[in-house]
Amino acid sequence: MLSLLGVLTAFSVLLQAEGLATLLTGGGVSLPLLVAIAARAGLSWGHGVLSGRFAVSVRDALRQRLLRSASDRAGVVATQVTRGVDATDSYLTGYLPSLVVSVVVPAAVIVRLFTADLVSALVVVVTLPLIPVFAVLVGKQAKASVQWELLTKLGGHFLDVVRGLGTLKVFGRAAAQAATVRSMASAHADATMKTLRVAFLSALVLELVATLSVALVAVPIGFRLLSGDLDARSALLILVLTPEAYLPLRAAGAKFHAAAEGLTALREALSAPVVSPRSAVSARRRGAPSLVLERVSVSYEGVPALSEVDLAVPAGSRIAVVGPSGSGKSTLLAVLLGFVPPSSGRVLVDGVDLRSLAPAAWLEDVAWVPQRPTLFRGSLASNIALGLPSADVPFAARAAALDSLAAGLPQGFETPVGEVVSAGQRQRIGLARALARTSAGLVLLDEPTARLDSRTEDAVLSATRRLLPGRTAVLVAHRPAMVSLADRVIELRGGRVRPEVAA
Structure with a gap:
């Protein structure tokens, strides 16, 4: 369903670009333009509704899986069931739908650019991969897995301390364990701040790469338009479509860091060993068993x-x-x-x-x-x-x-x-x-x-x-x-x- 919505979004982007190019060259407001604008708004709403419902079903399934986990670390499982499952929301409702759109829309835009202007299409084809490349290079510095690991350790240790608080008080070890919990909380806070710094840096890099890439298309278009080698409608169509090719990738890259912790928690939940439900056989005799x-x-x-x-x-x-x-x-x-x-x-x-x-x-x-x-x-x-x-x-x-x-x-x-x-x-x-x-x-x-x-x-x-x-x-x-x-x-x-x- 998300793939179908992505295809419809790509179609509405192309239709809107055609309508805007016609409008800006004196053609007036056309019905296809209004339909495209309404369709993009409706598709955006549909993406939100479907991804929200999908996220709810996935979170429920993850919680049931974790509650059947064979792990004996109650504190870690409790952190996964609460914070971990909730953290997957940004991945399921934000990054995953954006990832689908970032594949379909740029492909449709490039195909249309090839029919409008070969030079501009080649520039987009060459510069478009720079966004995911730089996103990967910067994203490798993000320590979302370390951040989540520290959080699960903190949750597990805190639960163990609470359970054994009476014993710790009797043996005078409560203050030492409180210092340990504070140290673990501080380490998690430091890891979170490092991840946020990388996320802000990533957003800056992606915006800079996308802006420069659009400029590489826009500047030659301007010169060609002045020299008469390109008509106004084609130039406007290219200028409207080019940012649309980069926009989904920028959005997916920006949402990735917000979803990184949830993705790590999702992988850990799916890899957790689960006790399989056992099916009943014919009733055994009651009484003292062998x-x-x-x-x-x-x-x-x-x-x-x-x-x-x-x-x-x-x-x-x-x-x-x-x-x-x-x-x-x-x-x-x-x-x-x-x-x-x-x-x-x-x-x-x-x-x-x-x-x-x-x-x-x-x-x-x-x-x-x-x-x-x-x-x-x-x-x-x-x-x-x-x-x-x-x-x-x-x-x-x-x-x-x-x-x-x-x-x-x-x-x-x-x-x-x-x-x-x-x-x-x-x-x-x-x-x-x-x-x-x-x-x-x-x-x-x-x-x-x-x-x-x-x-x-x-x-x-x-x-x-x-x-x-x-x-x-x-x-x-x-x-x-x-x-x-x-x-x-x-x-x-x-x-x-x-x-x-x-x-």
């Missing part, structure tokens, strides 16, 4: 987290995963949840590849307790049920030793959950969520007793014992009390499974 990991490997930006892990978990069994921090235990649970796709290998659930299962249906059959359960705005009951209408909240709370907490609250289970909840109570709320999912056949626990005192740990362990019977369980554990709940113990070191030890 799990088989076949040479499963996971890497984060080239750094291996799991390396060819082979593991079999029979239905209804309980295994404990132990190992030092950073050995890949939490990554193993993320793979079983389906949150992190294996770089190689596969996970079989009752003999079916996990990637072929519908994510929503699989997660309905999983009870998961992370290291630090997330609490949402709302009541204690809604945090335990967590969107499960059939949840028996009092039973789950009683099983997780939370009934005493609810009894001491002014509104019981309907009391809003705030920051006053302790670490132990937060863990028990996470366990209560898992206990409320009575139909879940798989239990995944990620060190639920970490950072708890012995009394709270006993309460959590007691709730965990109520959670495990009749289910398949994978327990990430550091403390012996949690390991004692398992039938088997496996050890992860460096992302690899070590020989099994006795439970």
Whole structure:
């Protein structure tokens, strides 16, 4: 559609030039001239509408793609989804339509100039490539990619600082990180100013080249007109058409620098790895599943987290995963949840590849307790049920030793959950969520007793014992009390499974 509008724009330019040449030589205002002027105005409006709609659809598609990104850098993805996607607007609505017109209109003008005056057409043909050549030479000095890279690093680092602000305050590192953020912001500001300086220089160079090129045509035309070698109408037609040949290229060059950041962001978004949507297969049986990991490997930006892990978990069994921090235990649970796709290998659930299962249906059959359960705005009951209408909240709370907490609250289970909840109570709320999912056949626990005192740990362990019977369980554990709940113990070191030890 943009190509068709470009062809119509070229036709209207030629028609307008013919009408202006006739008007300026005493021919009067003609109907084709009025039609051409109206057509150029309408085509300009049409370009804006179509490119705007196209930009909206592209931005929506980019956001959906980025939200499905397999990247684990939340800060970078957040910057791409917001600033990066919005920055593509200047490229999609400004530079791209101008690029189409800059190809079609100069070609049409040159063809018409060849029929009007061979010498002028040759001058335009020789000088016209100077505009893109100089634009490329100057544009190479623009650091739009560096500017965007600095912005994404700043966004990612800032999000990490905000997330860990409490820890930074505890260890007295908040001021140092604030200085780092200021330094990164200053570097981005410097890169932006350098890009703007190059953009202004580019505009000056393009205007100068276009003006000199038009002068190379206009001056000889004037002398030939005075000598009688050229009639007035042909001279005016050439003088009107010549700037039209350079105008689209000047406009595209001027808009390129404004669109450079958006183009860089667009390329980065399109190159981002995406988790492909998984299609559902026939419904698997509900209940305790059997799990088989076949040479499963996971890497984060080239750094291996799991390396060819082979593991079999029979239905209804309980295994404990132990190992030092950073050995890949939490990554193993993320793979079983389906949150992190294996770089190689596969996970079989009752003999079916996990990637072929519908994510929503699989997660309905999983009870998961992370290291630090997330609490949402709302009541204690809604945090335990967590969107499960059939949840028996009092039973789950009683099983997780939370009934005493609810009894001491002014509104019981309907009391809003705030920051006053302790670490132990937060863990028990996470366990209560898992206990409320009575139909879940798989239990995944990620060190639920970490950072708890012995009394709270006993309460959590007691709730965990109520959670495990009749289910398949994978327990990430550091403390012996949690390991004692398992039938088997496996050890992860460096992302690899070590020989099994006795439970």
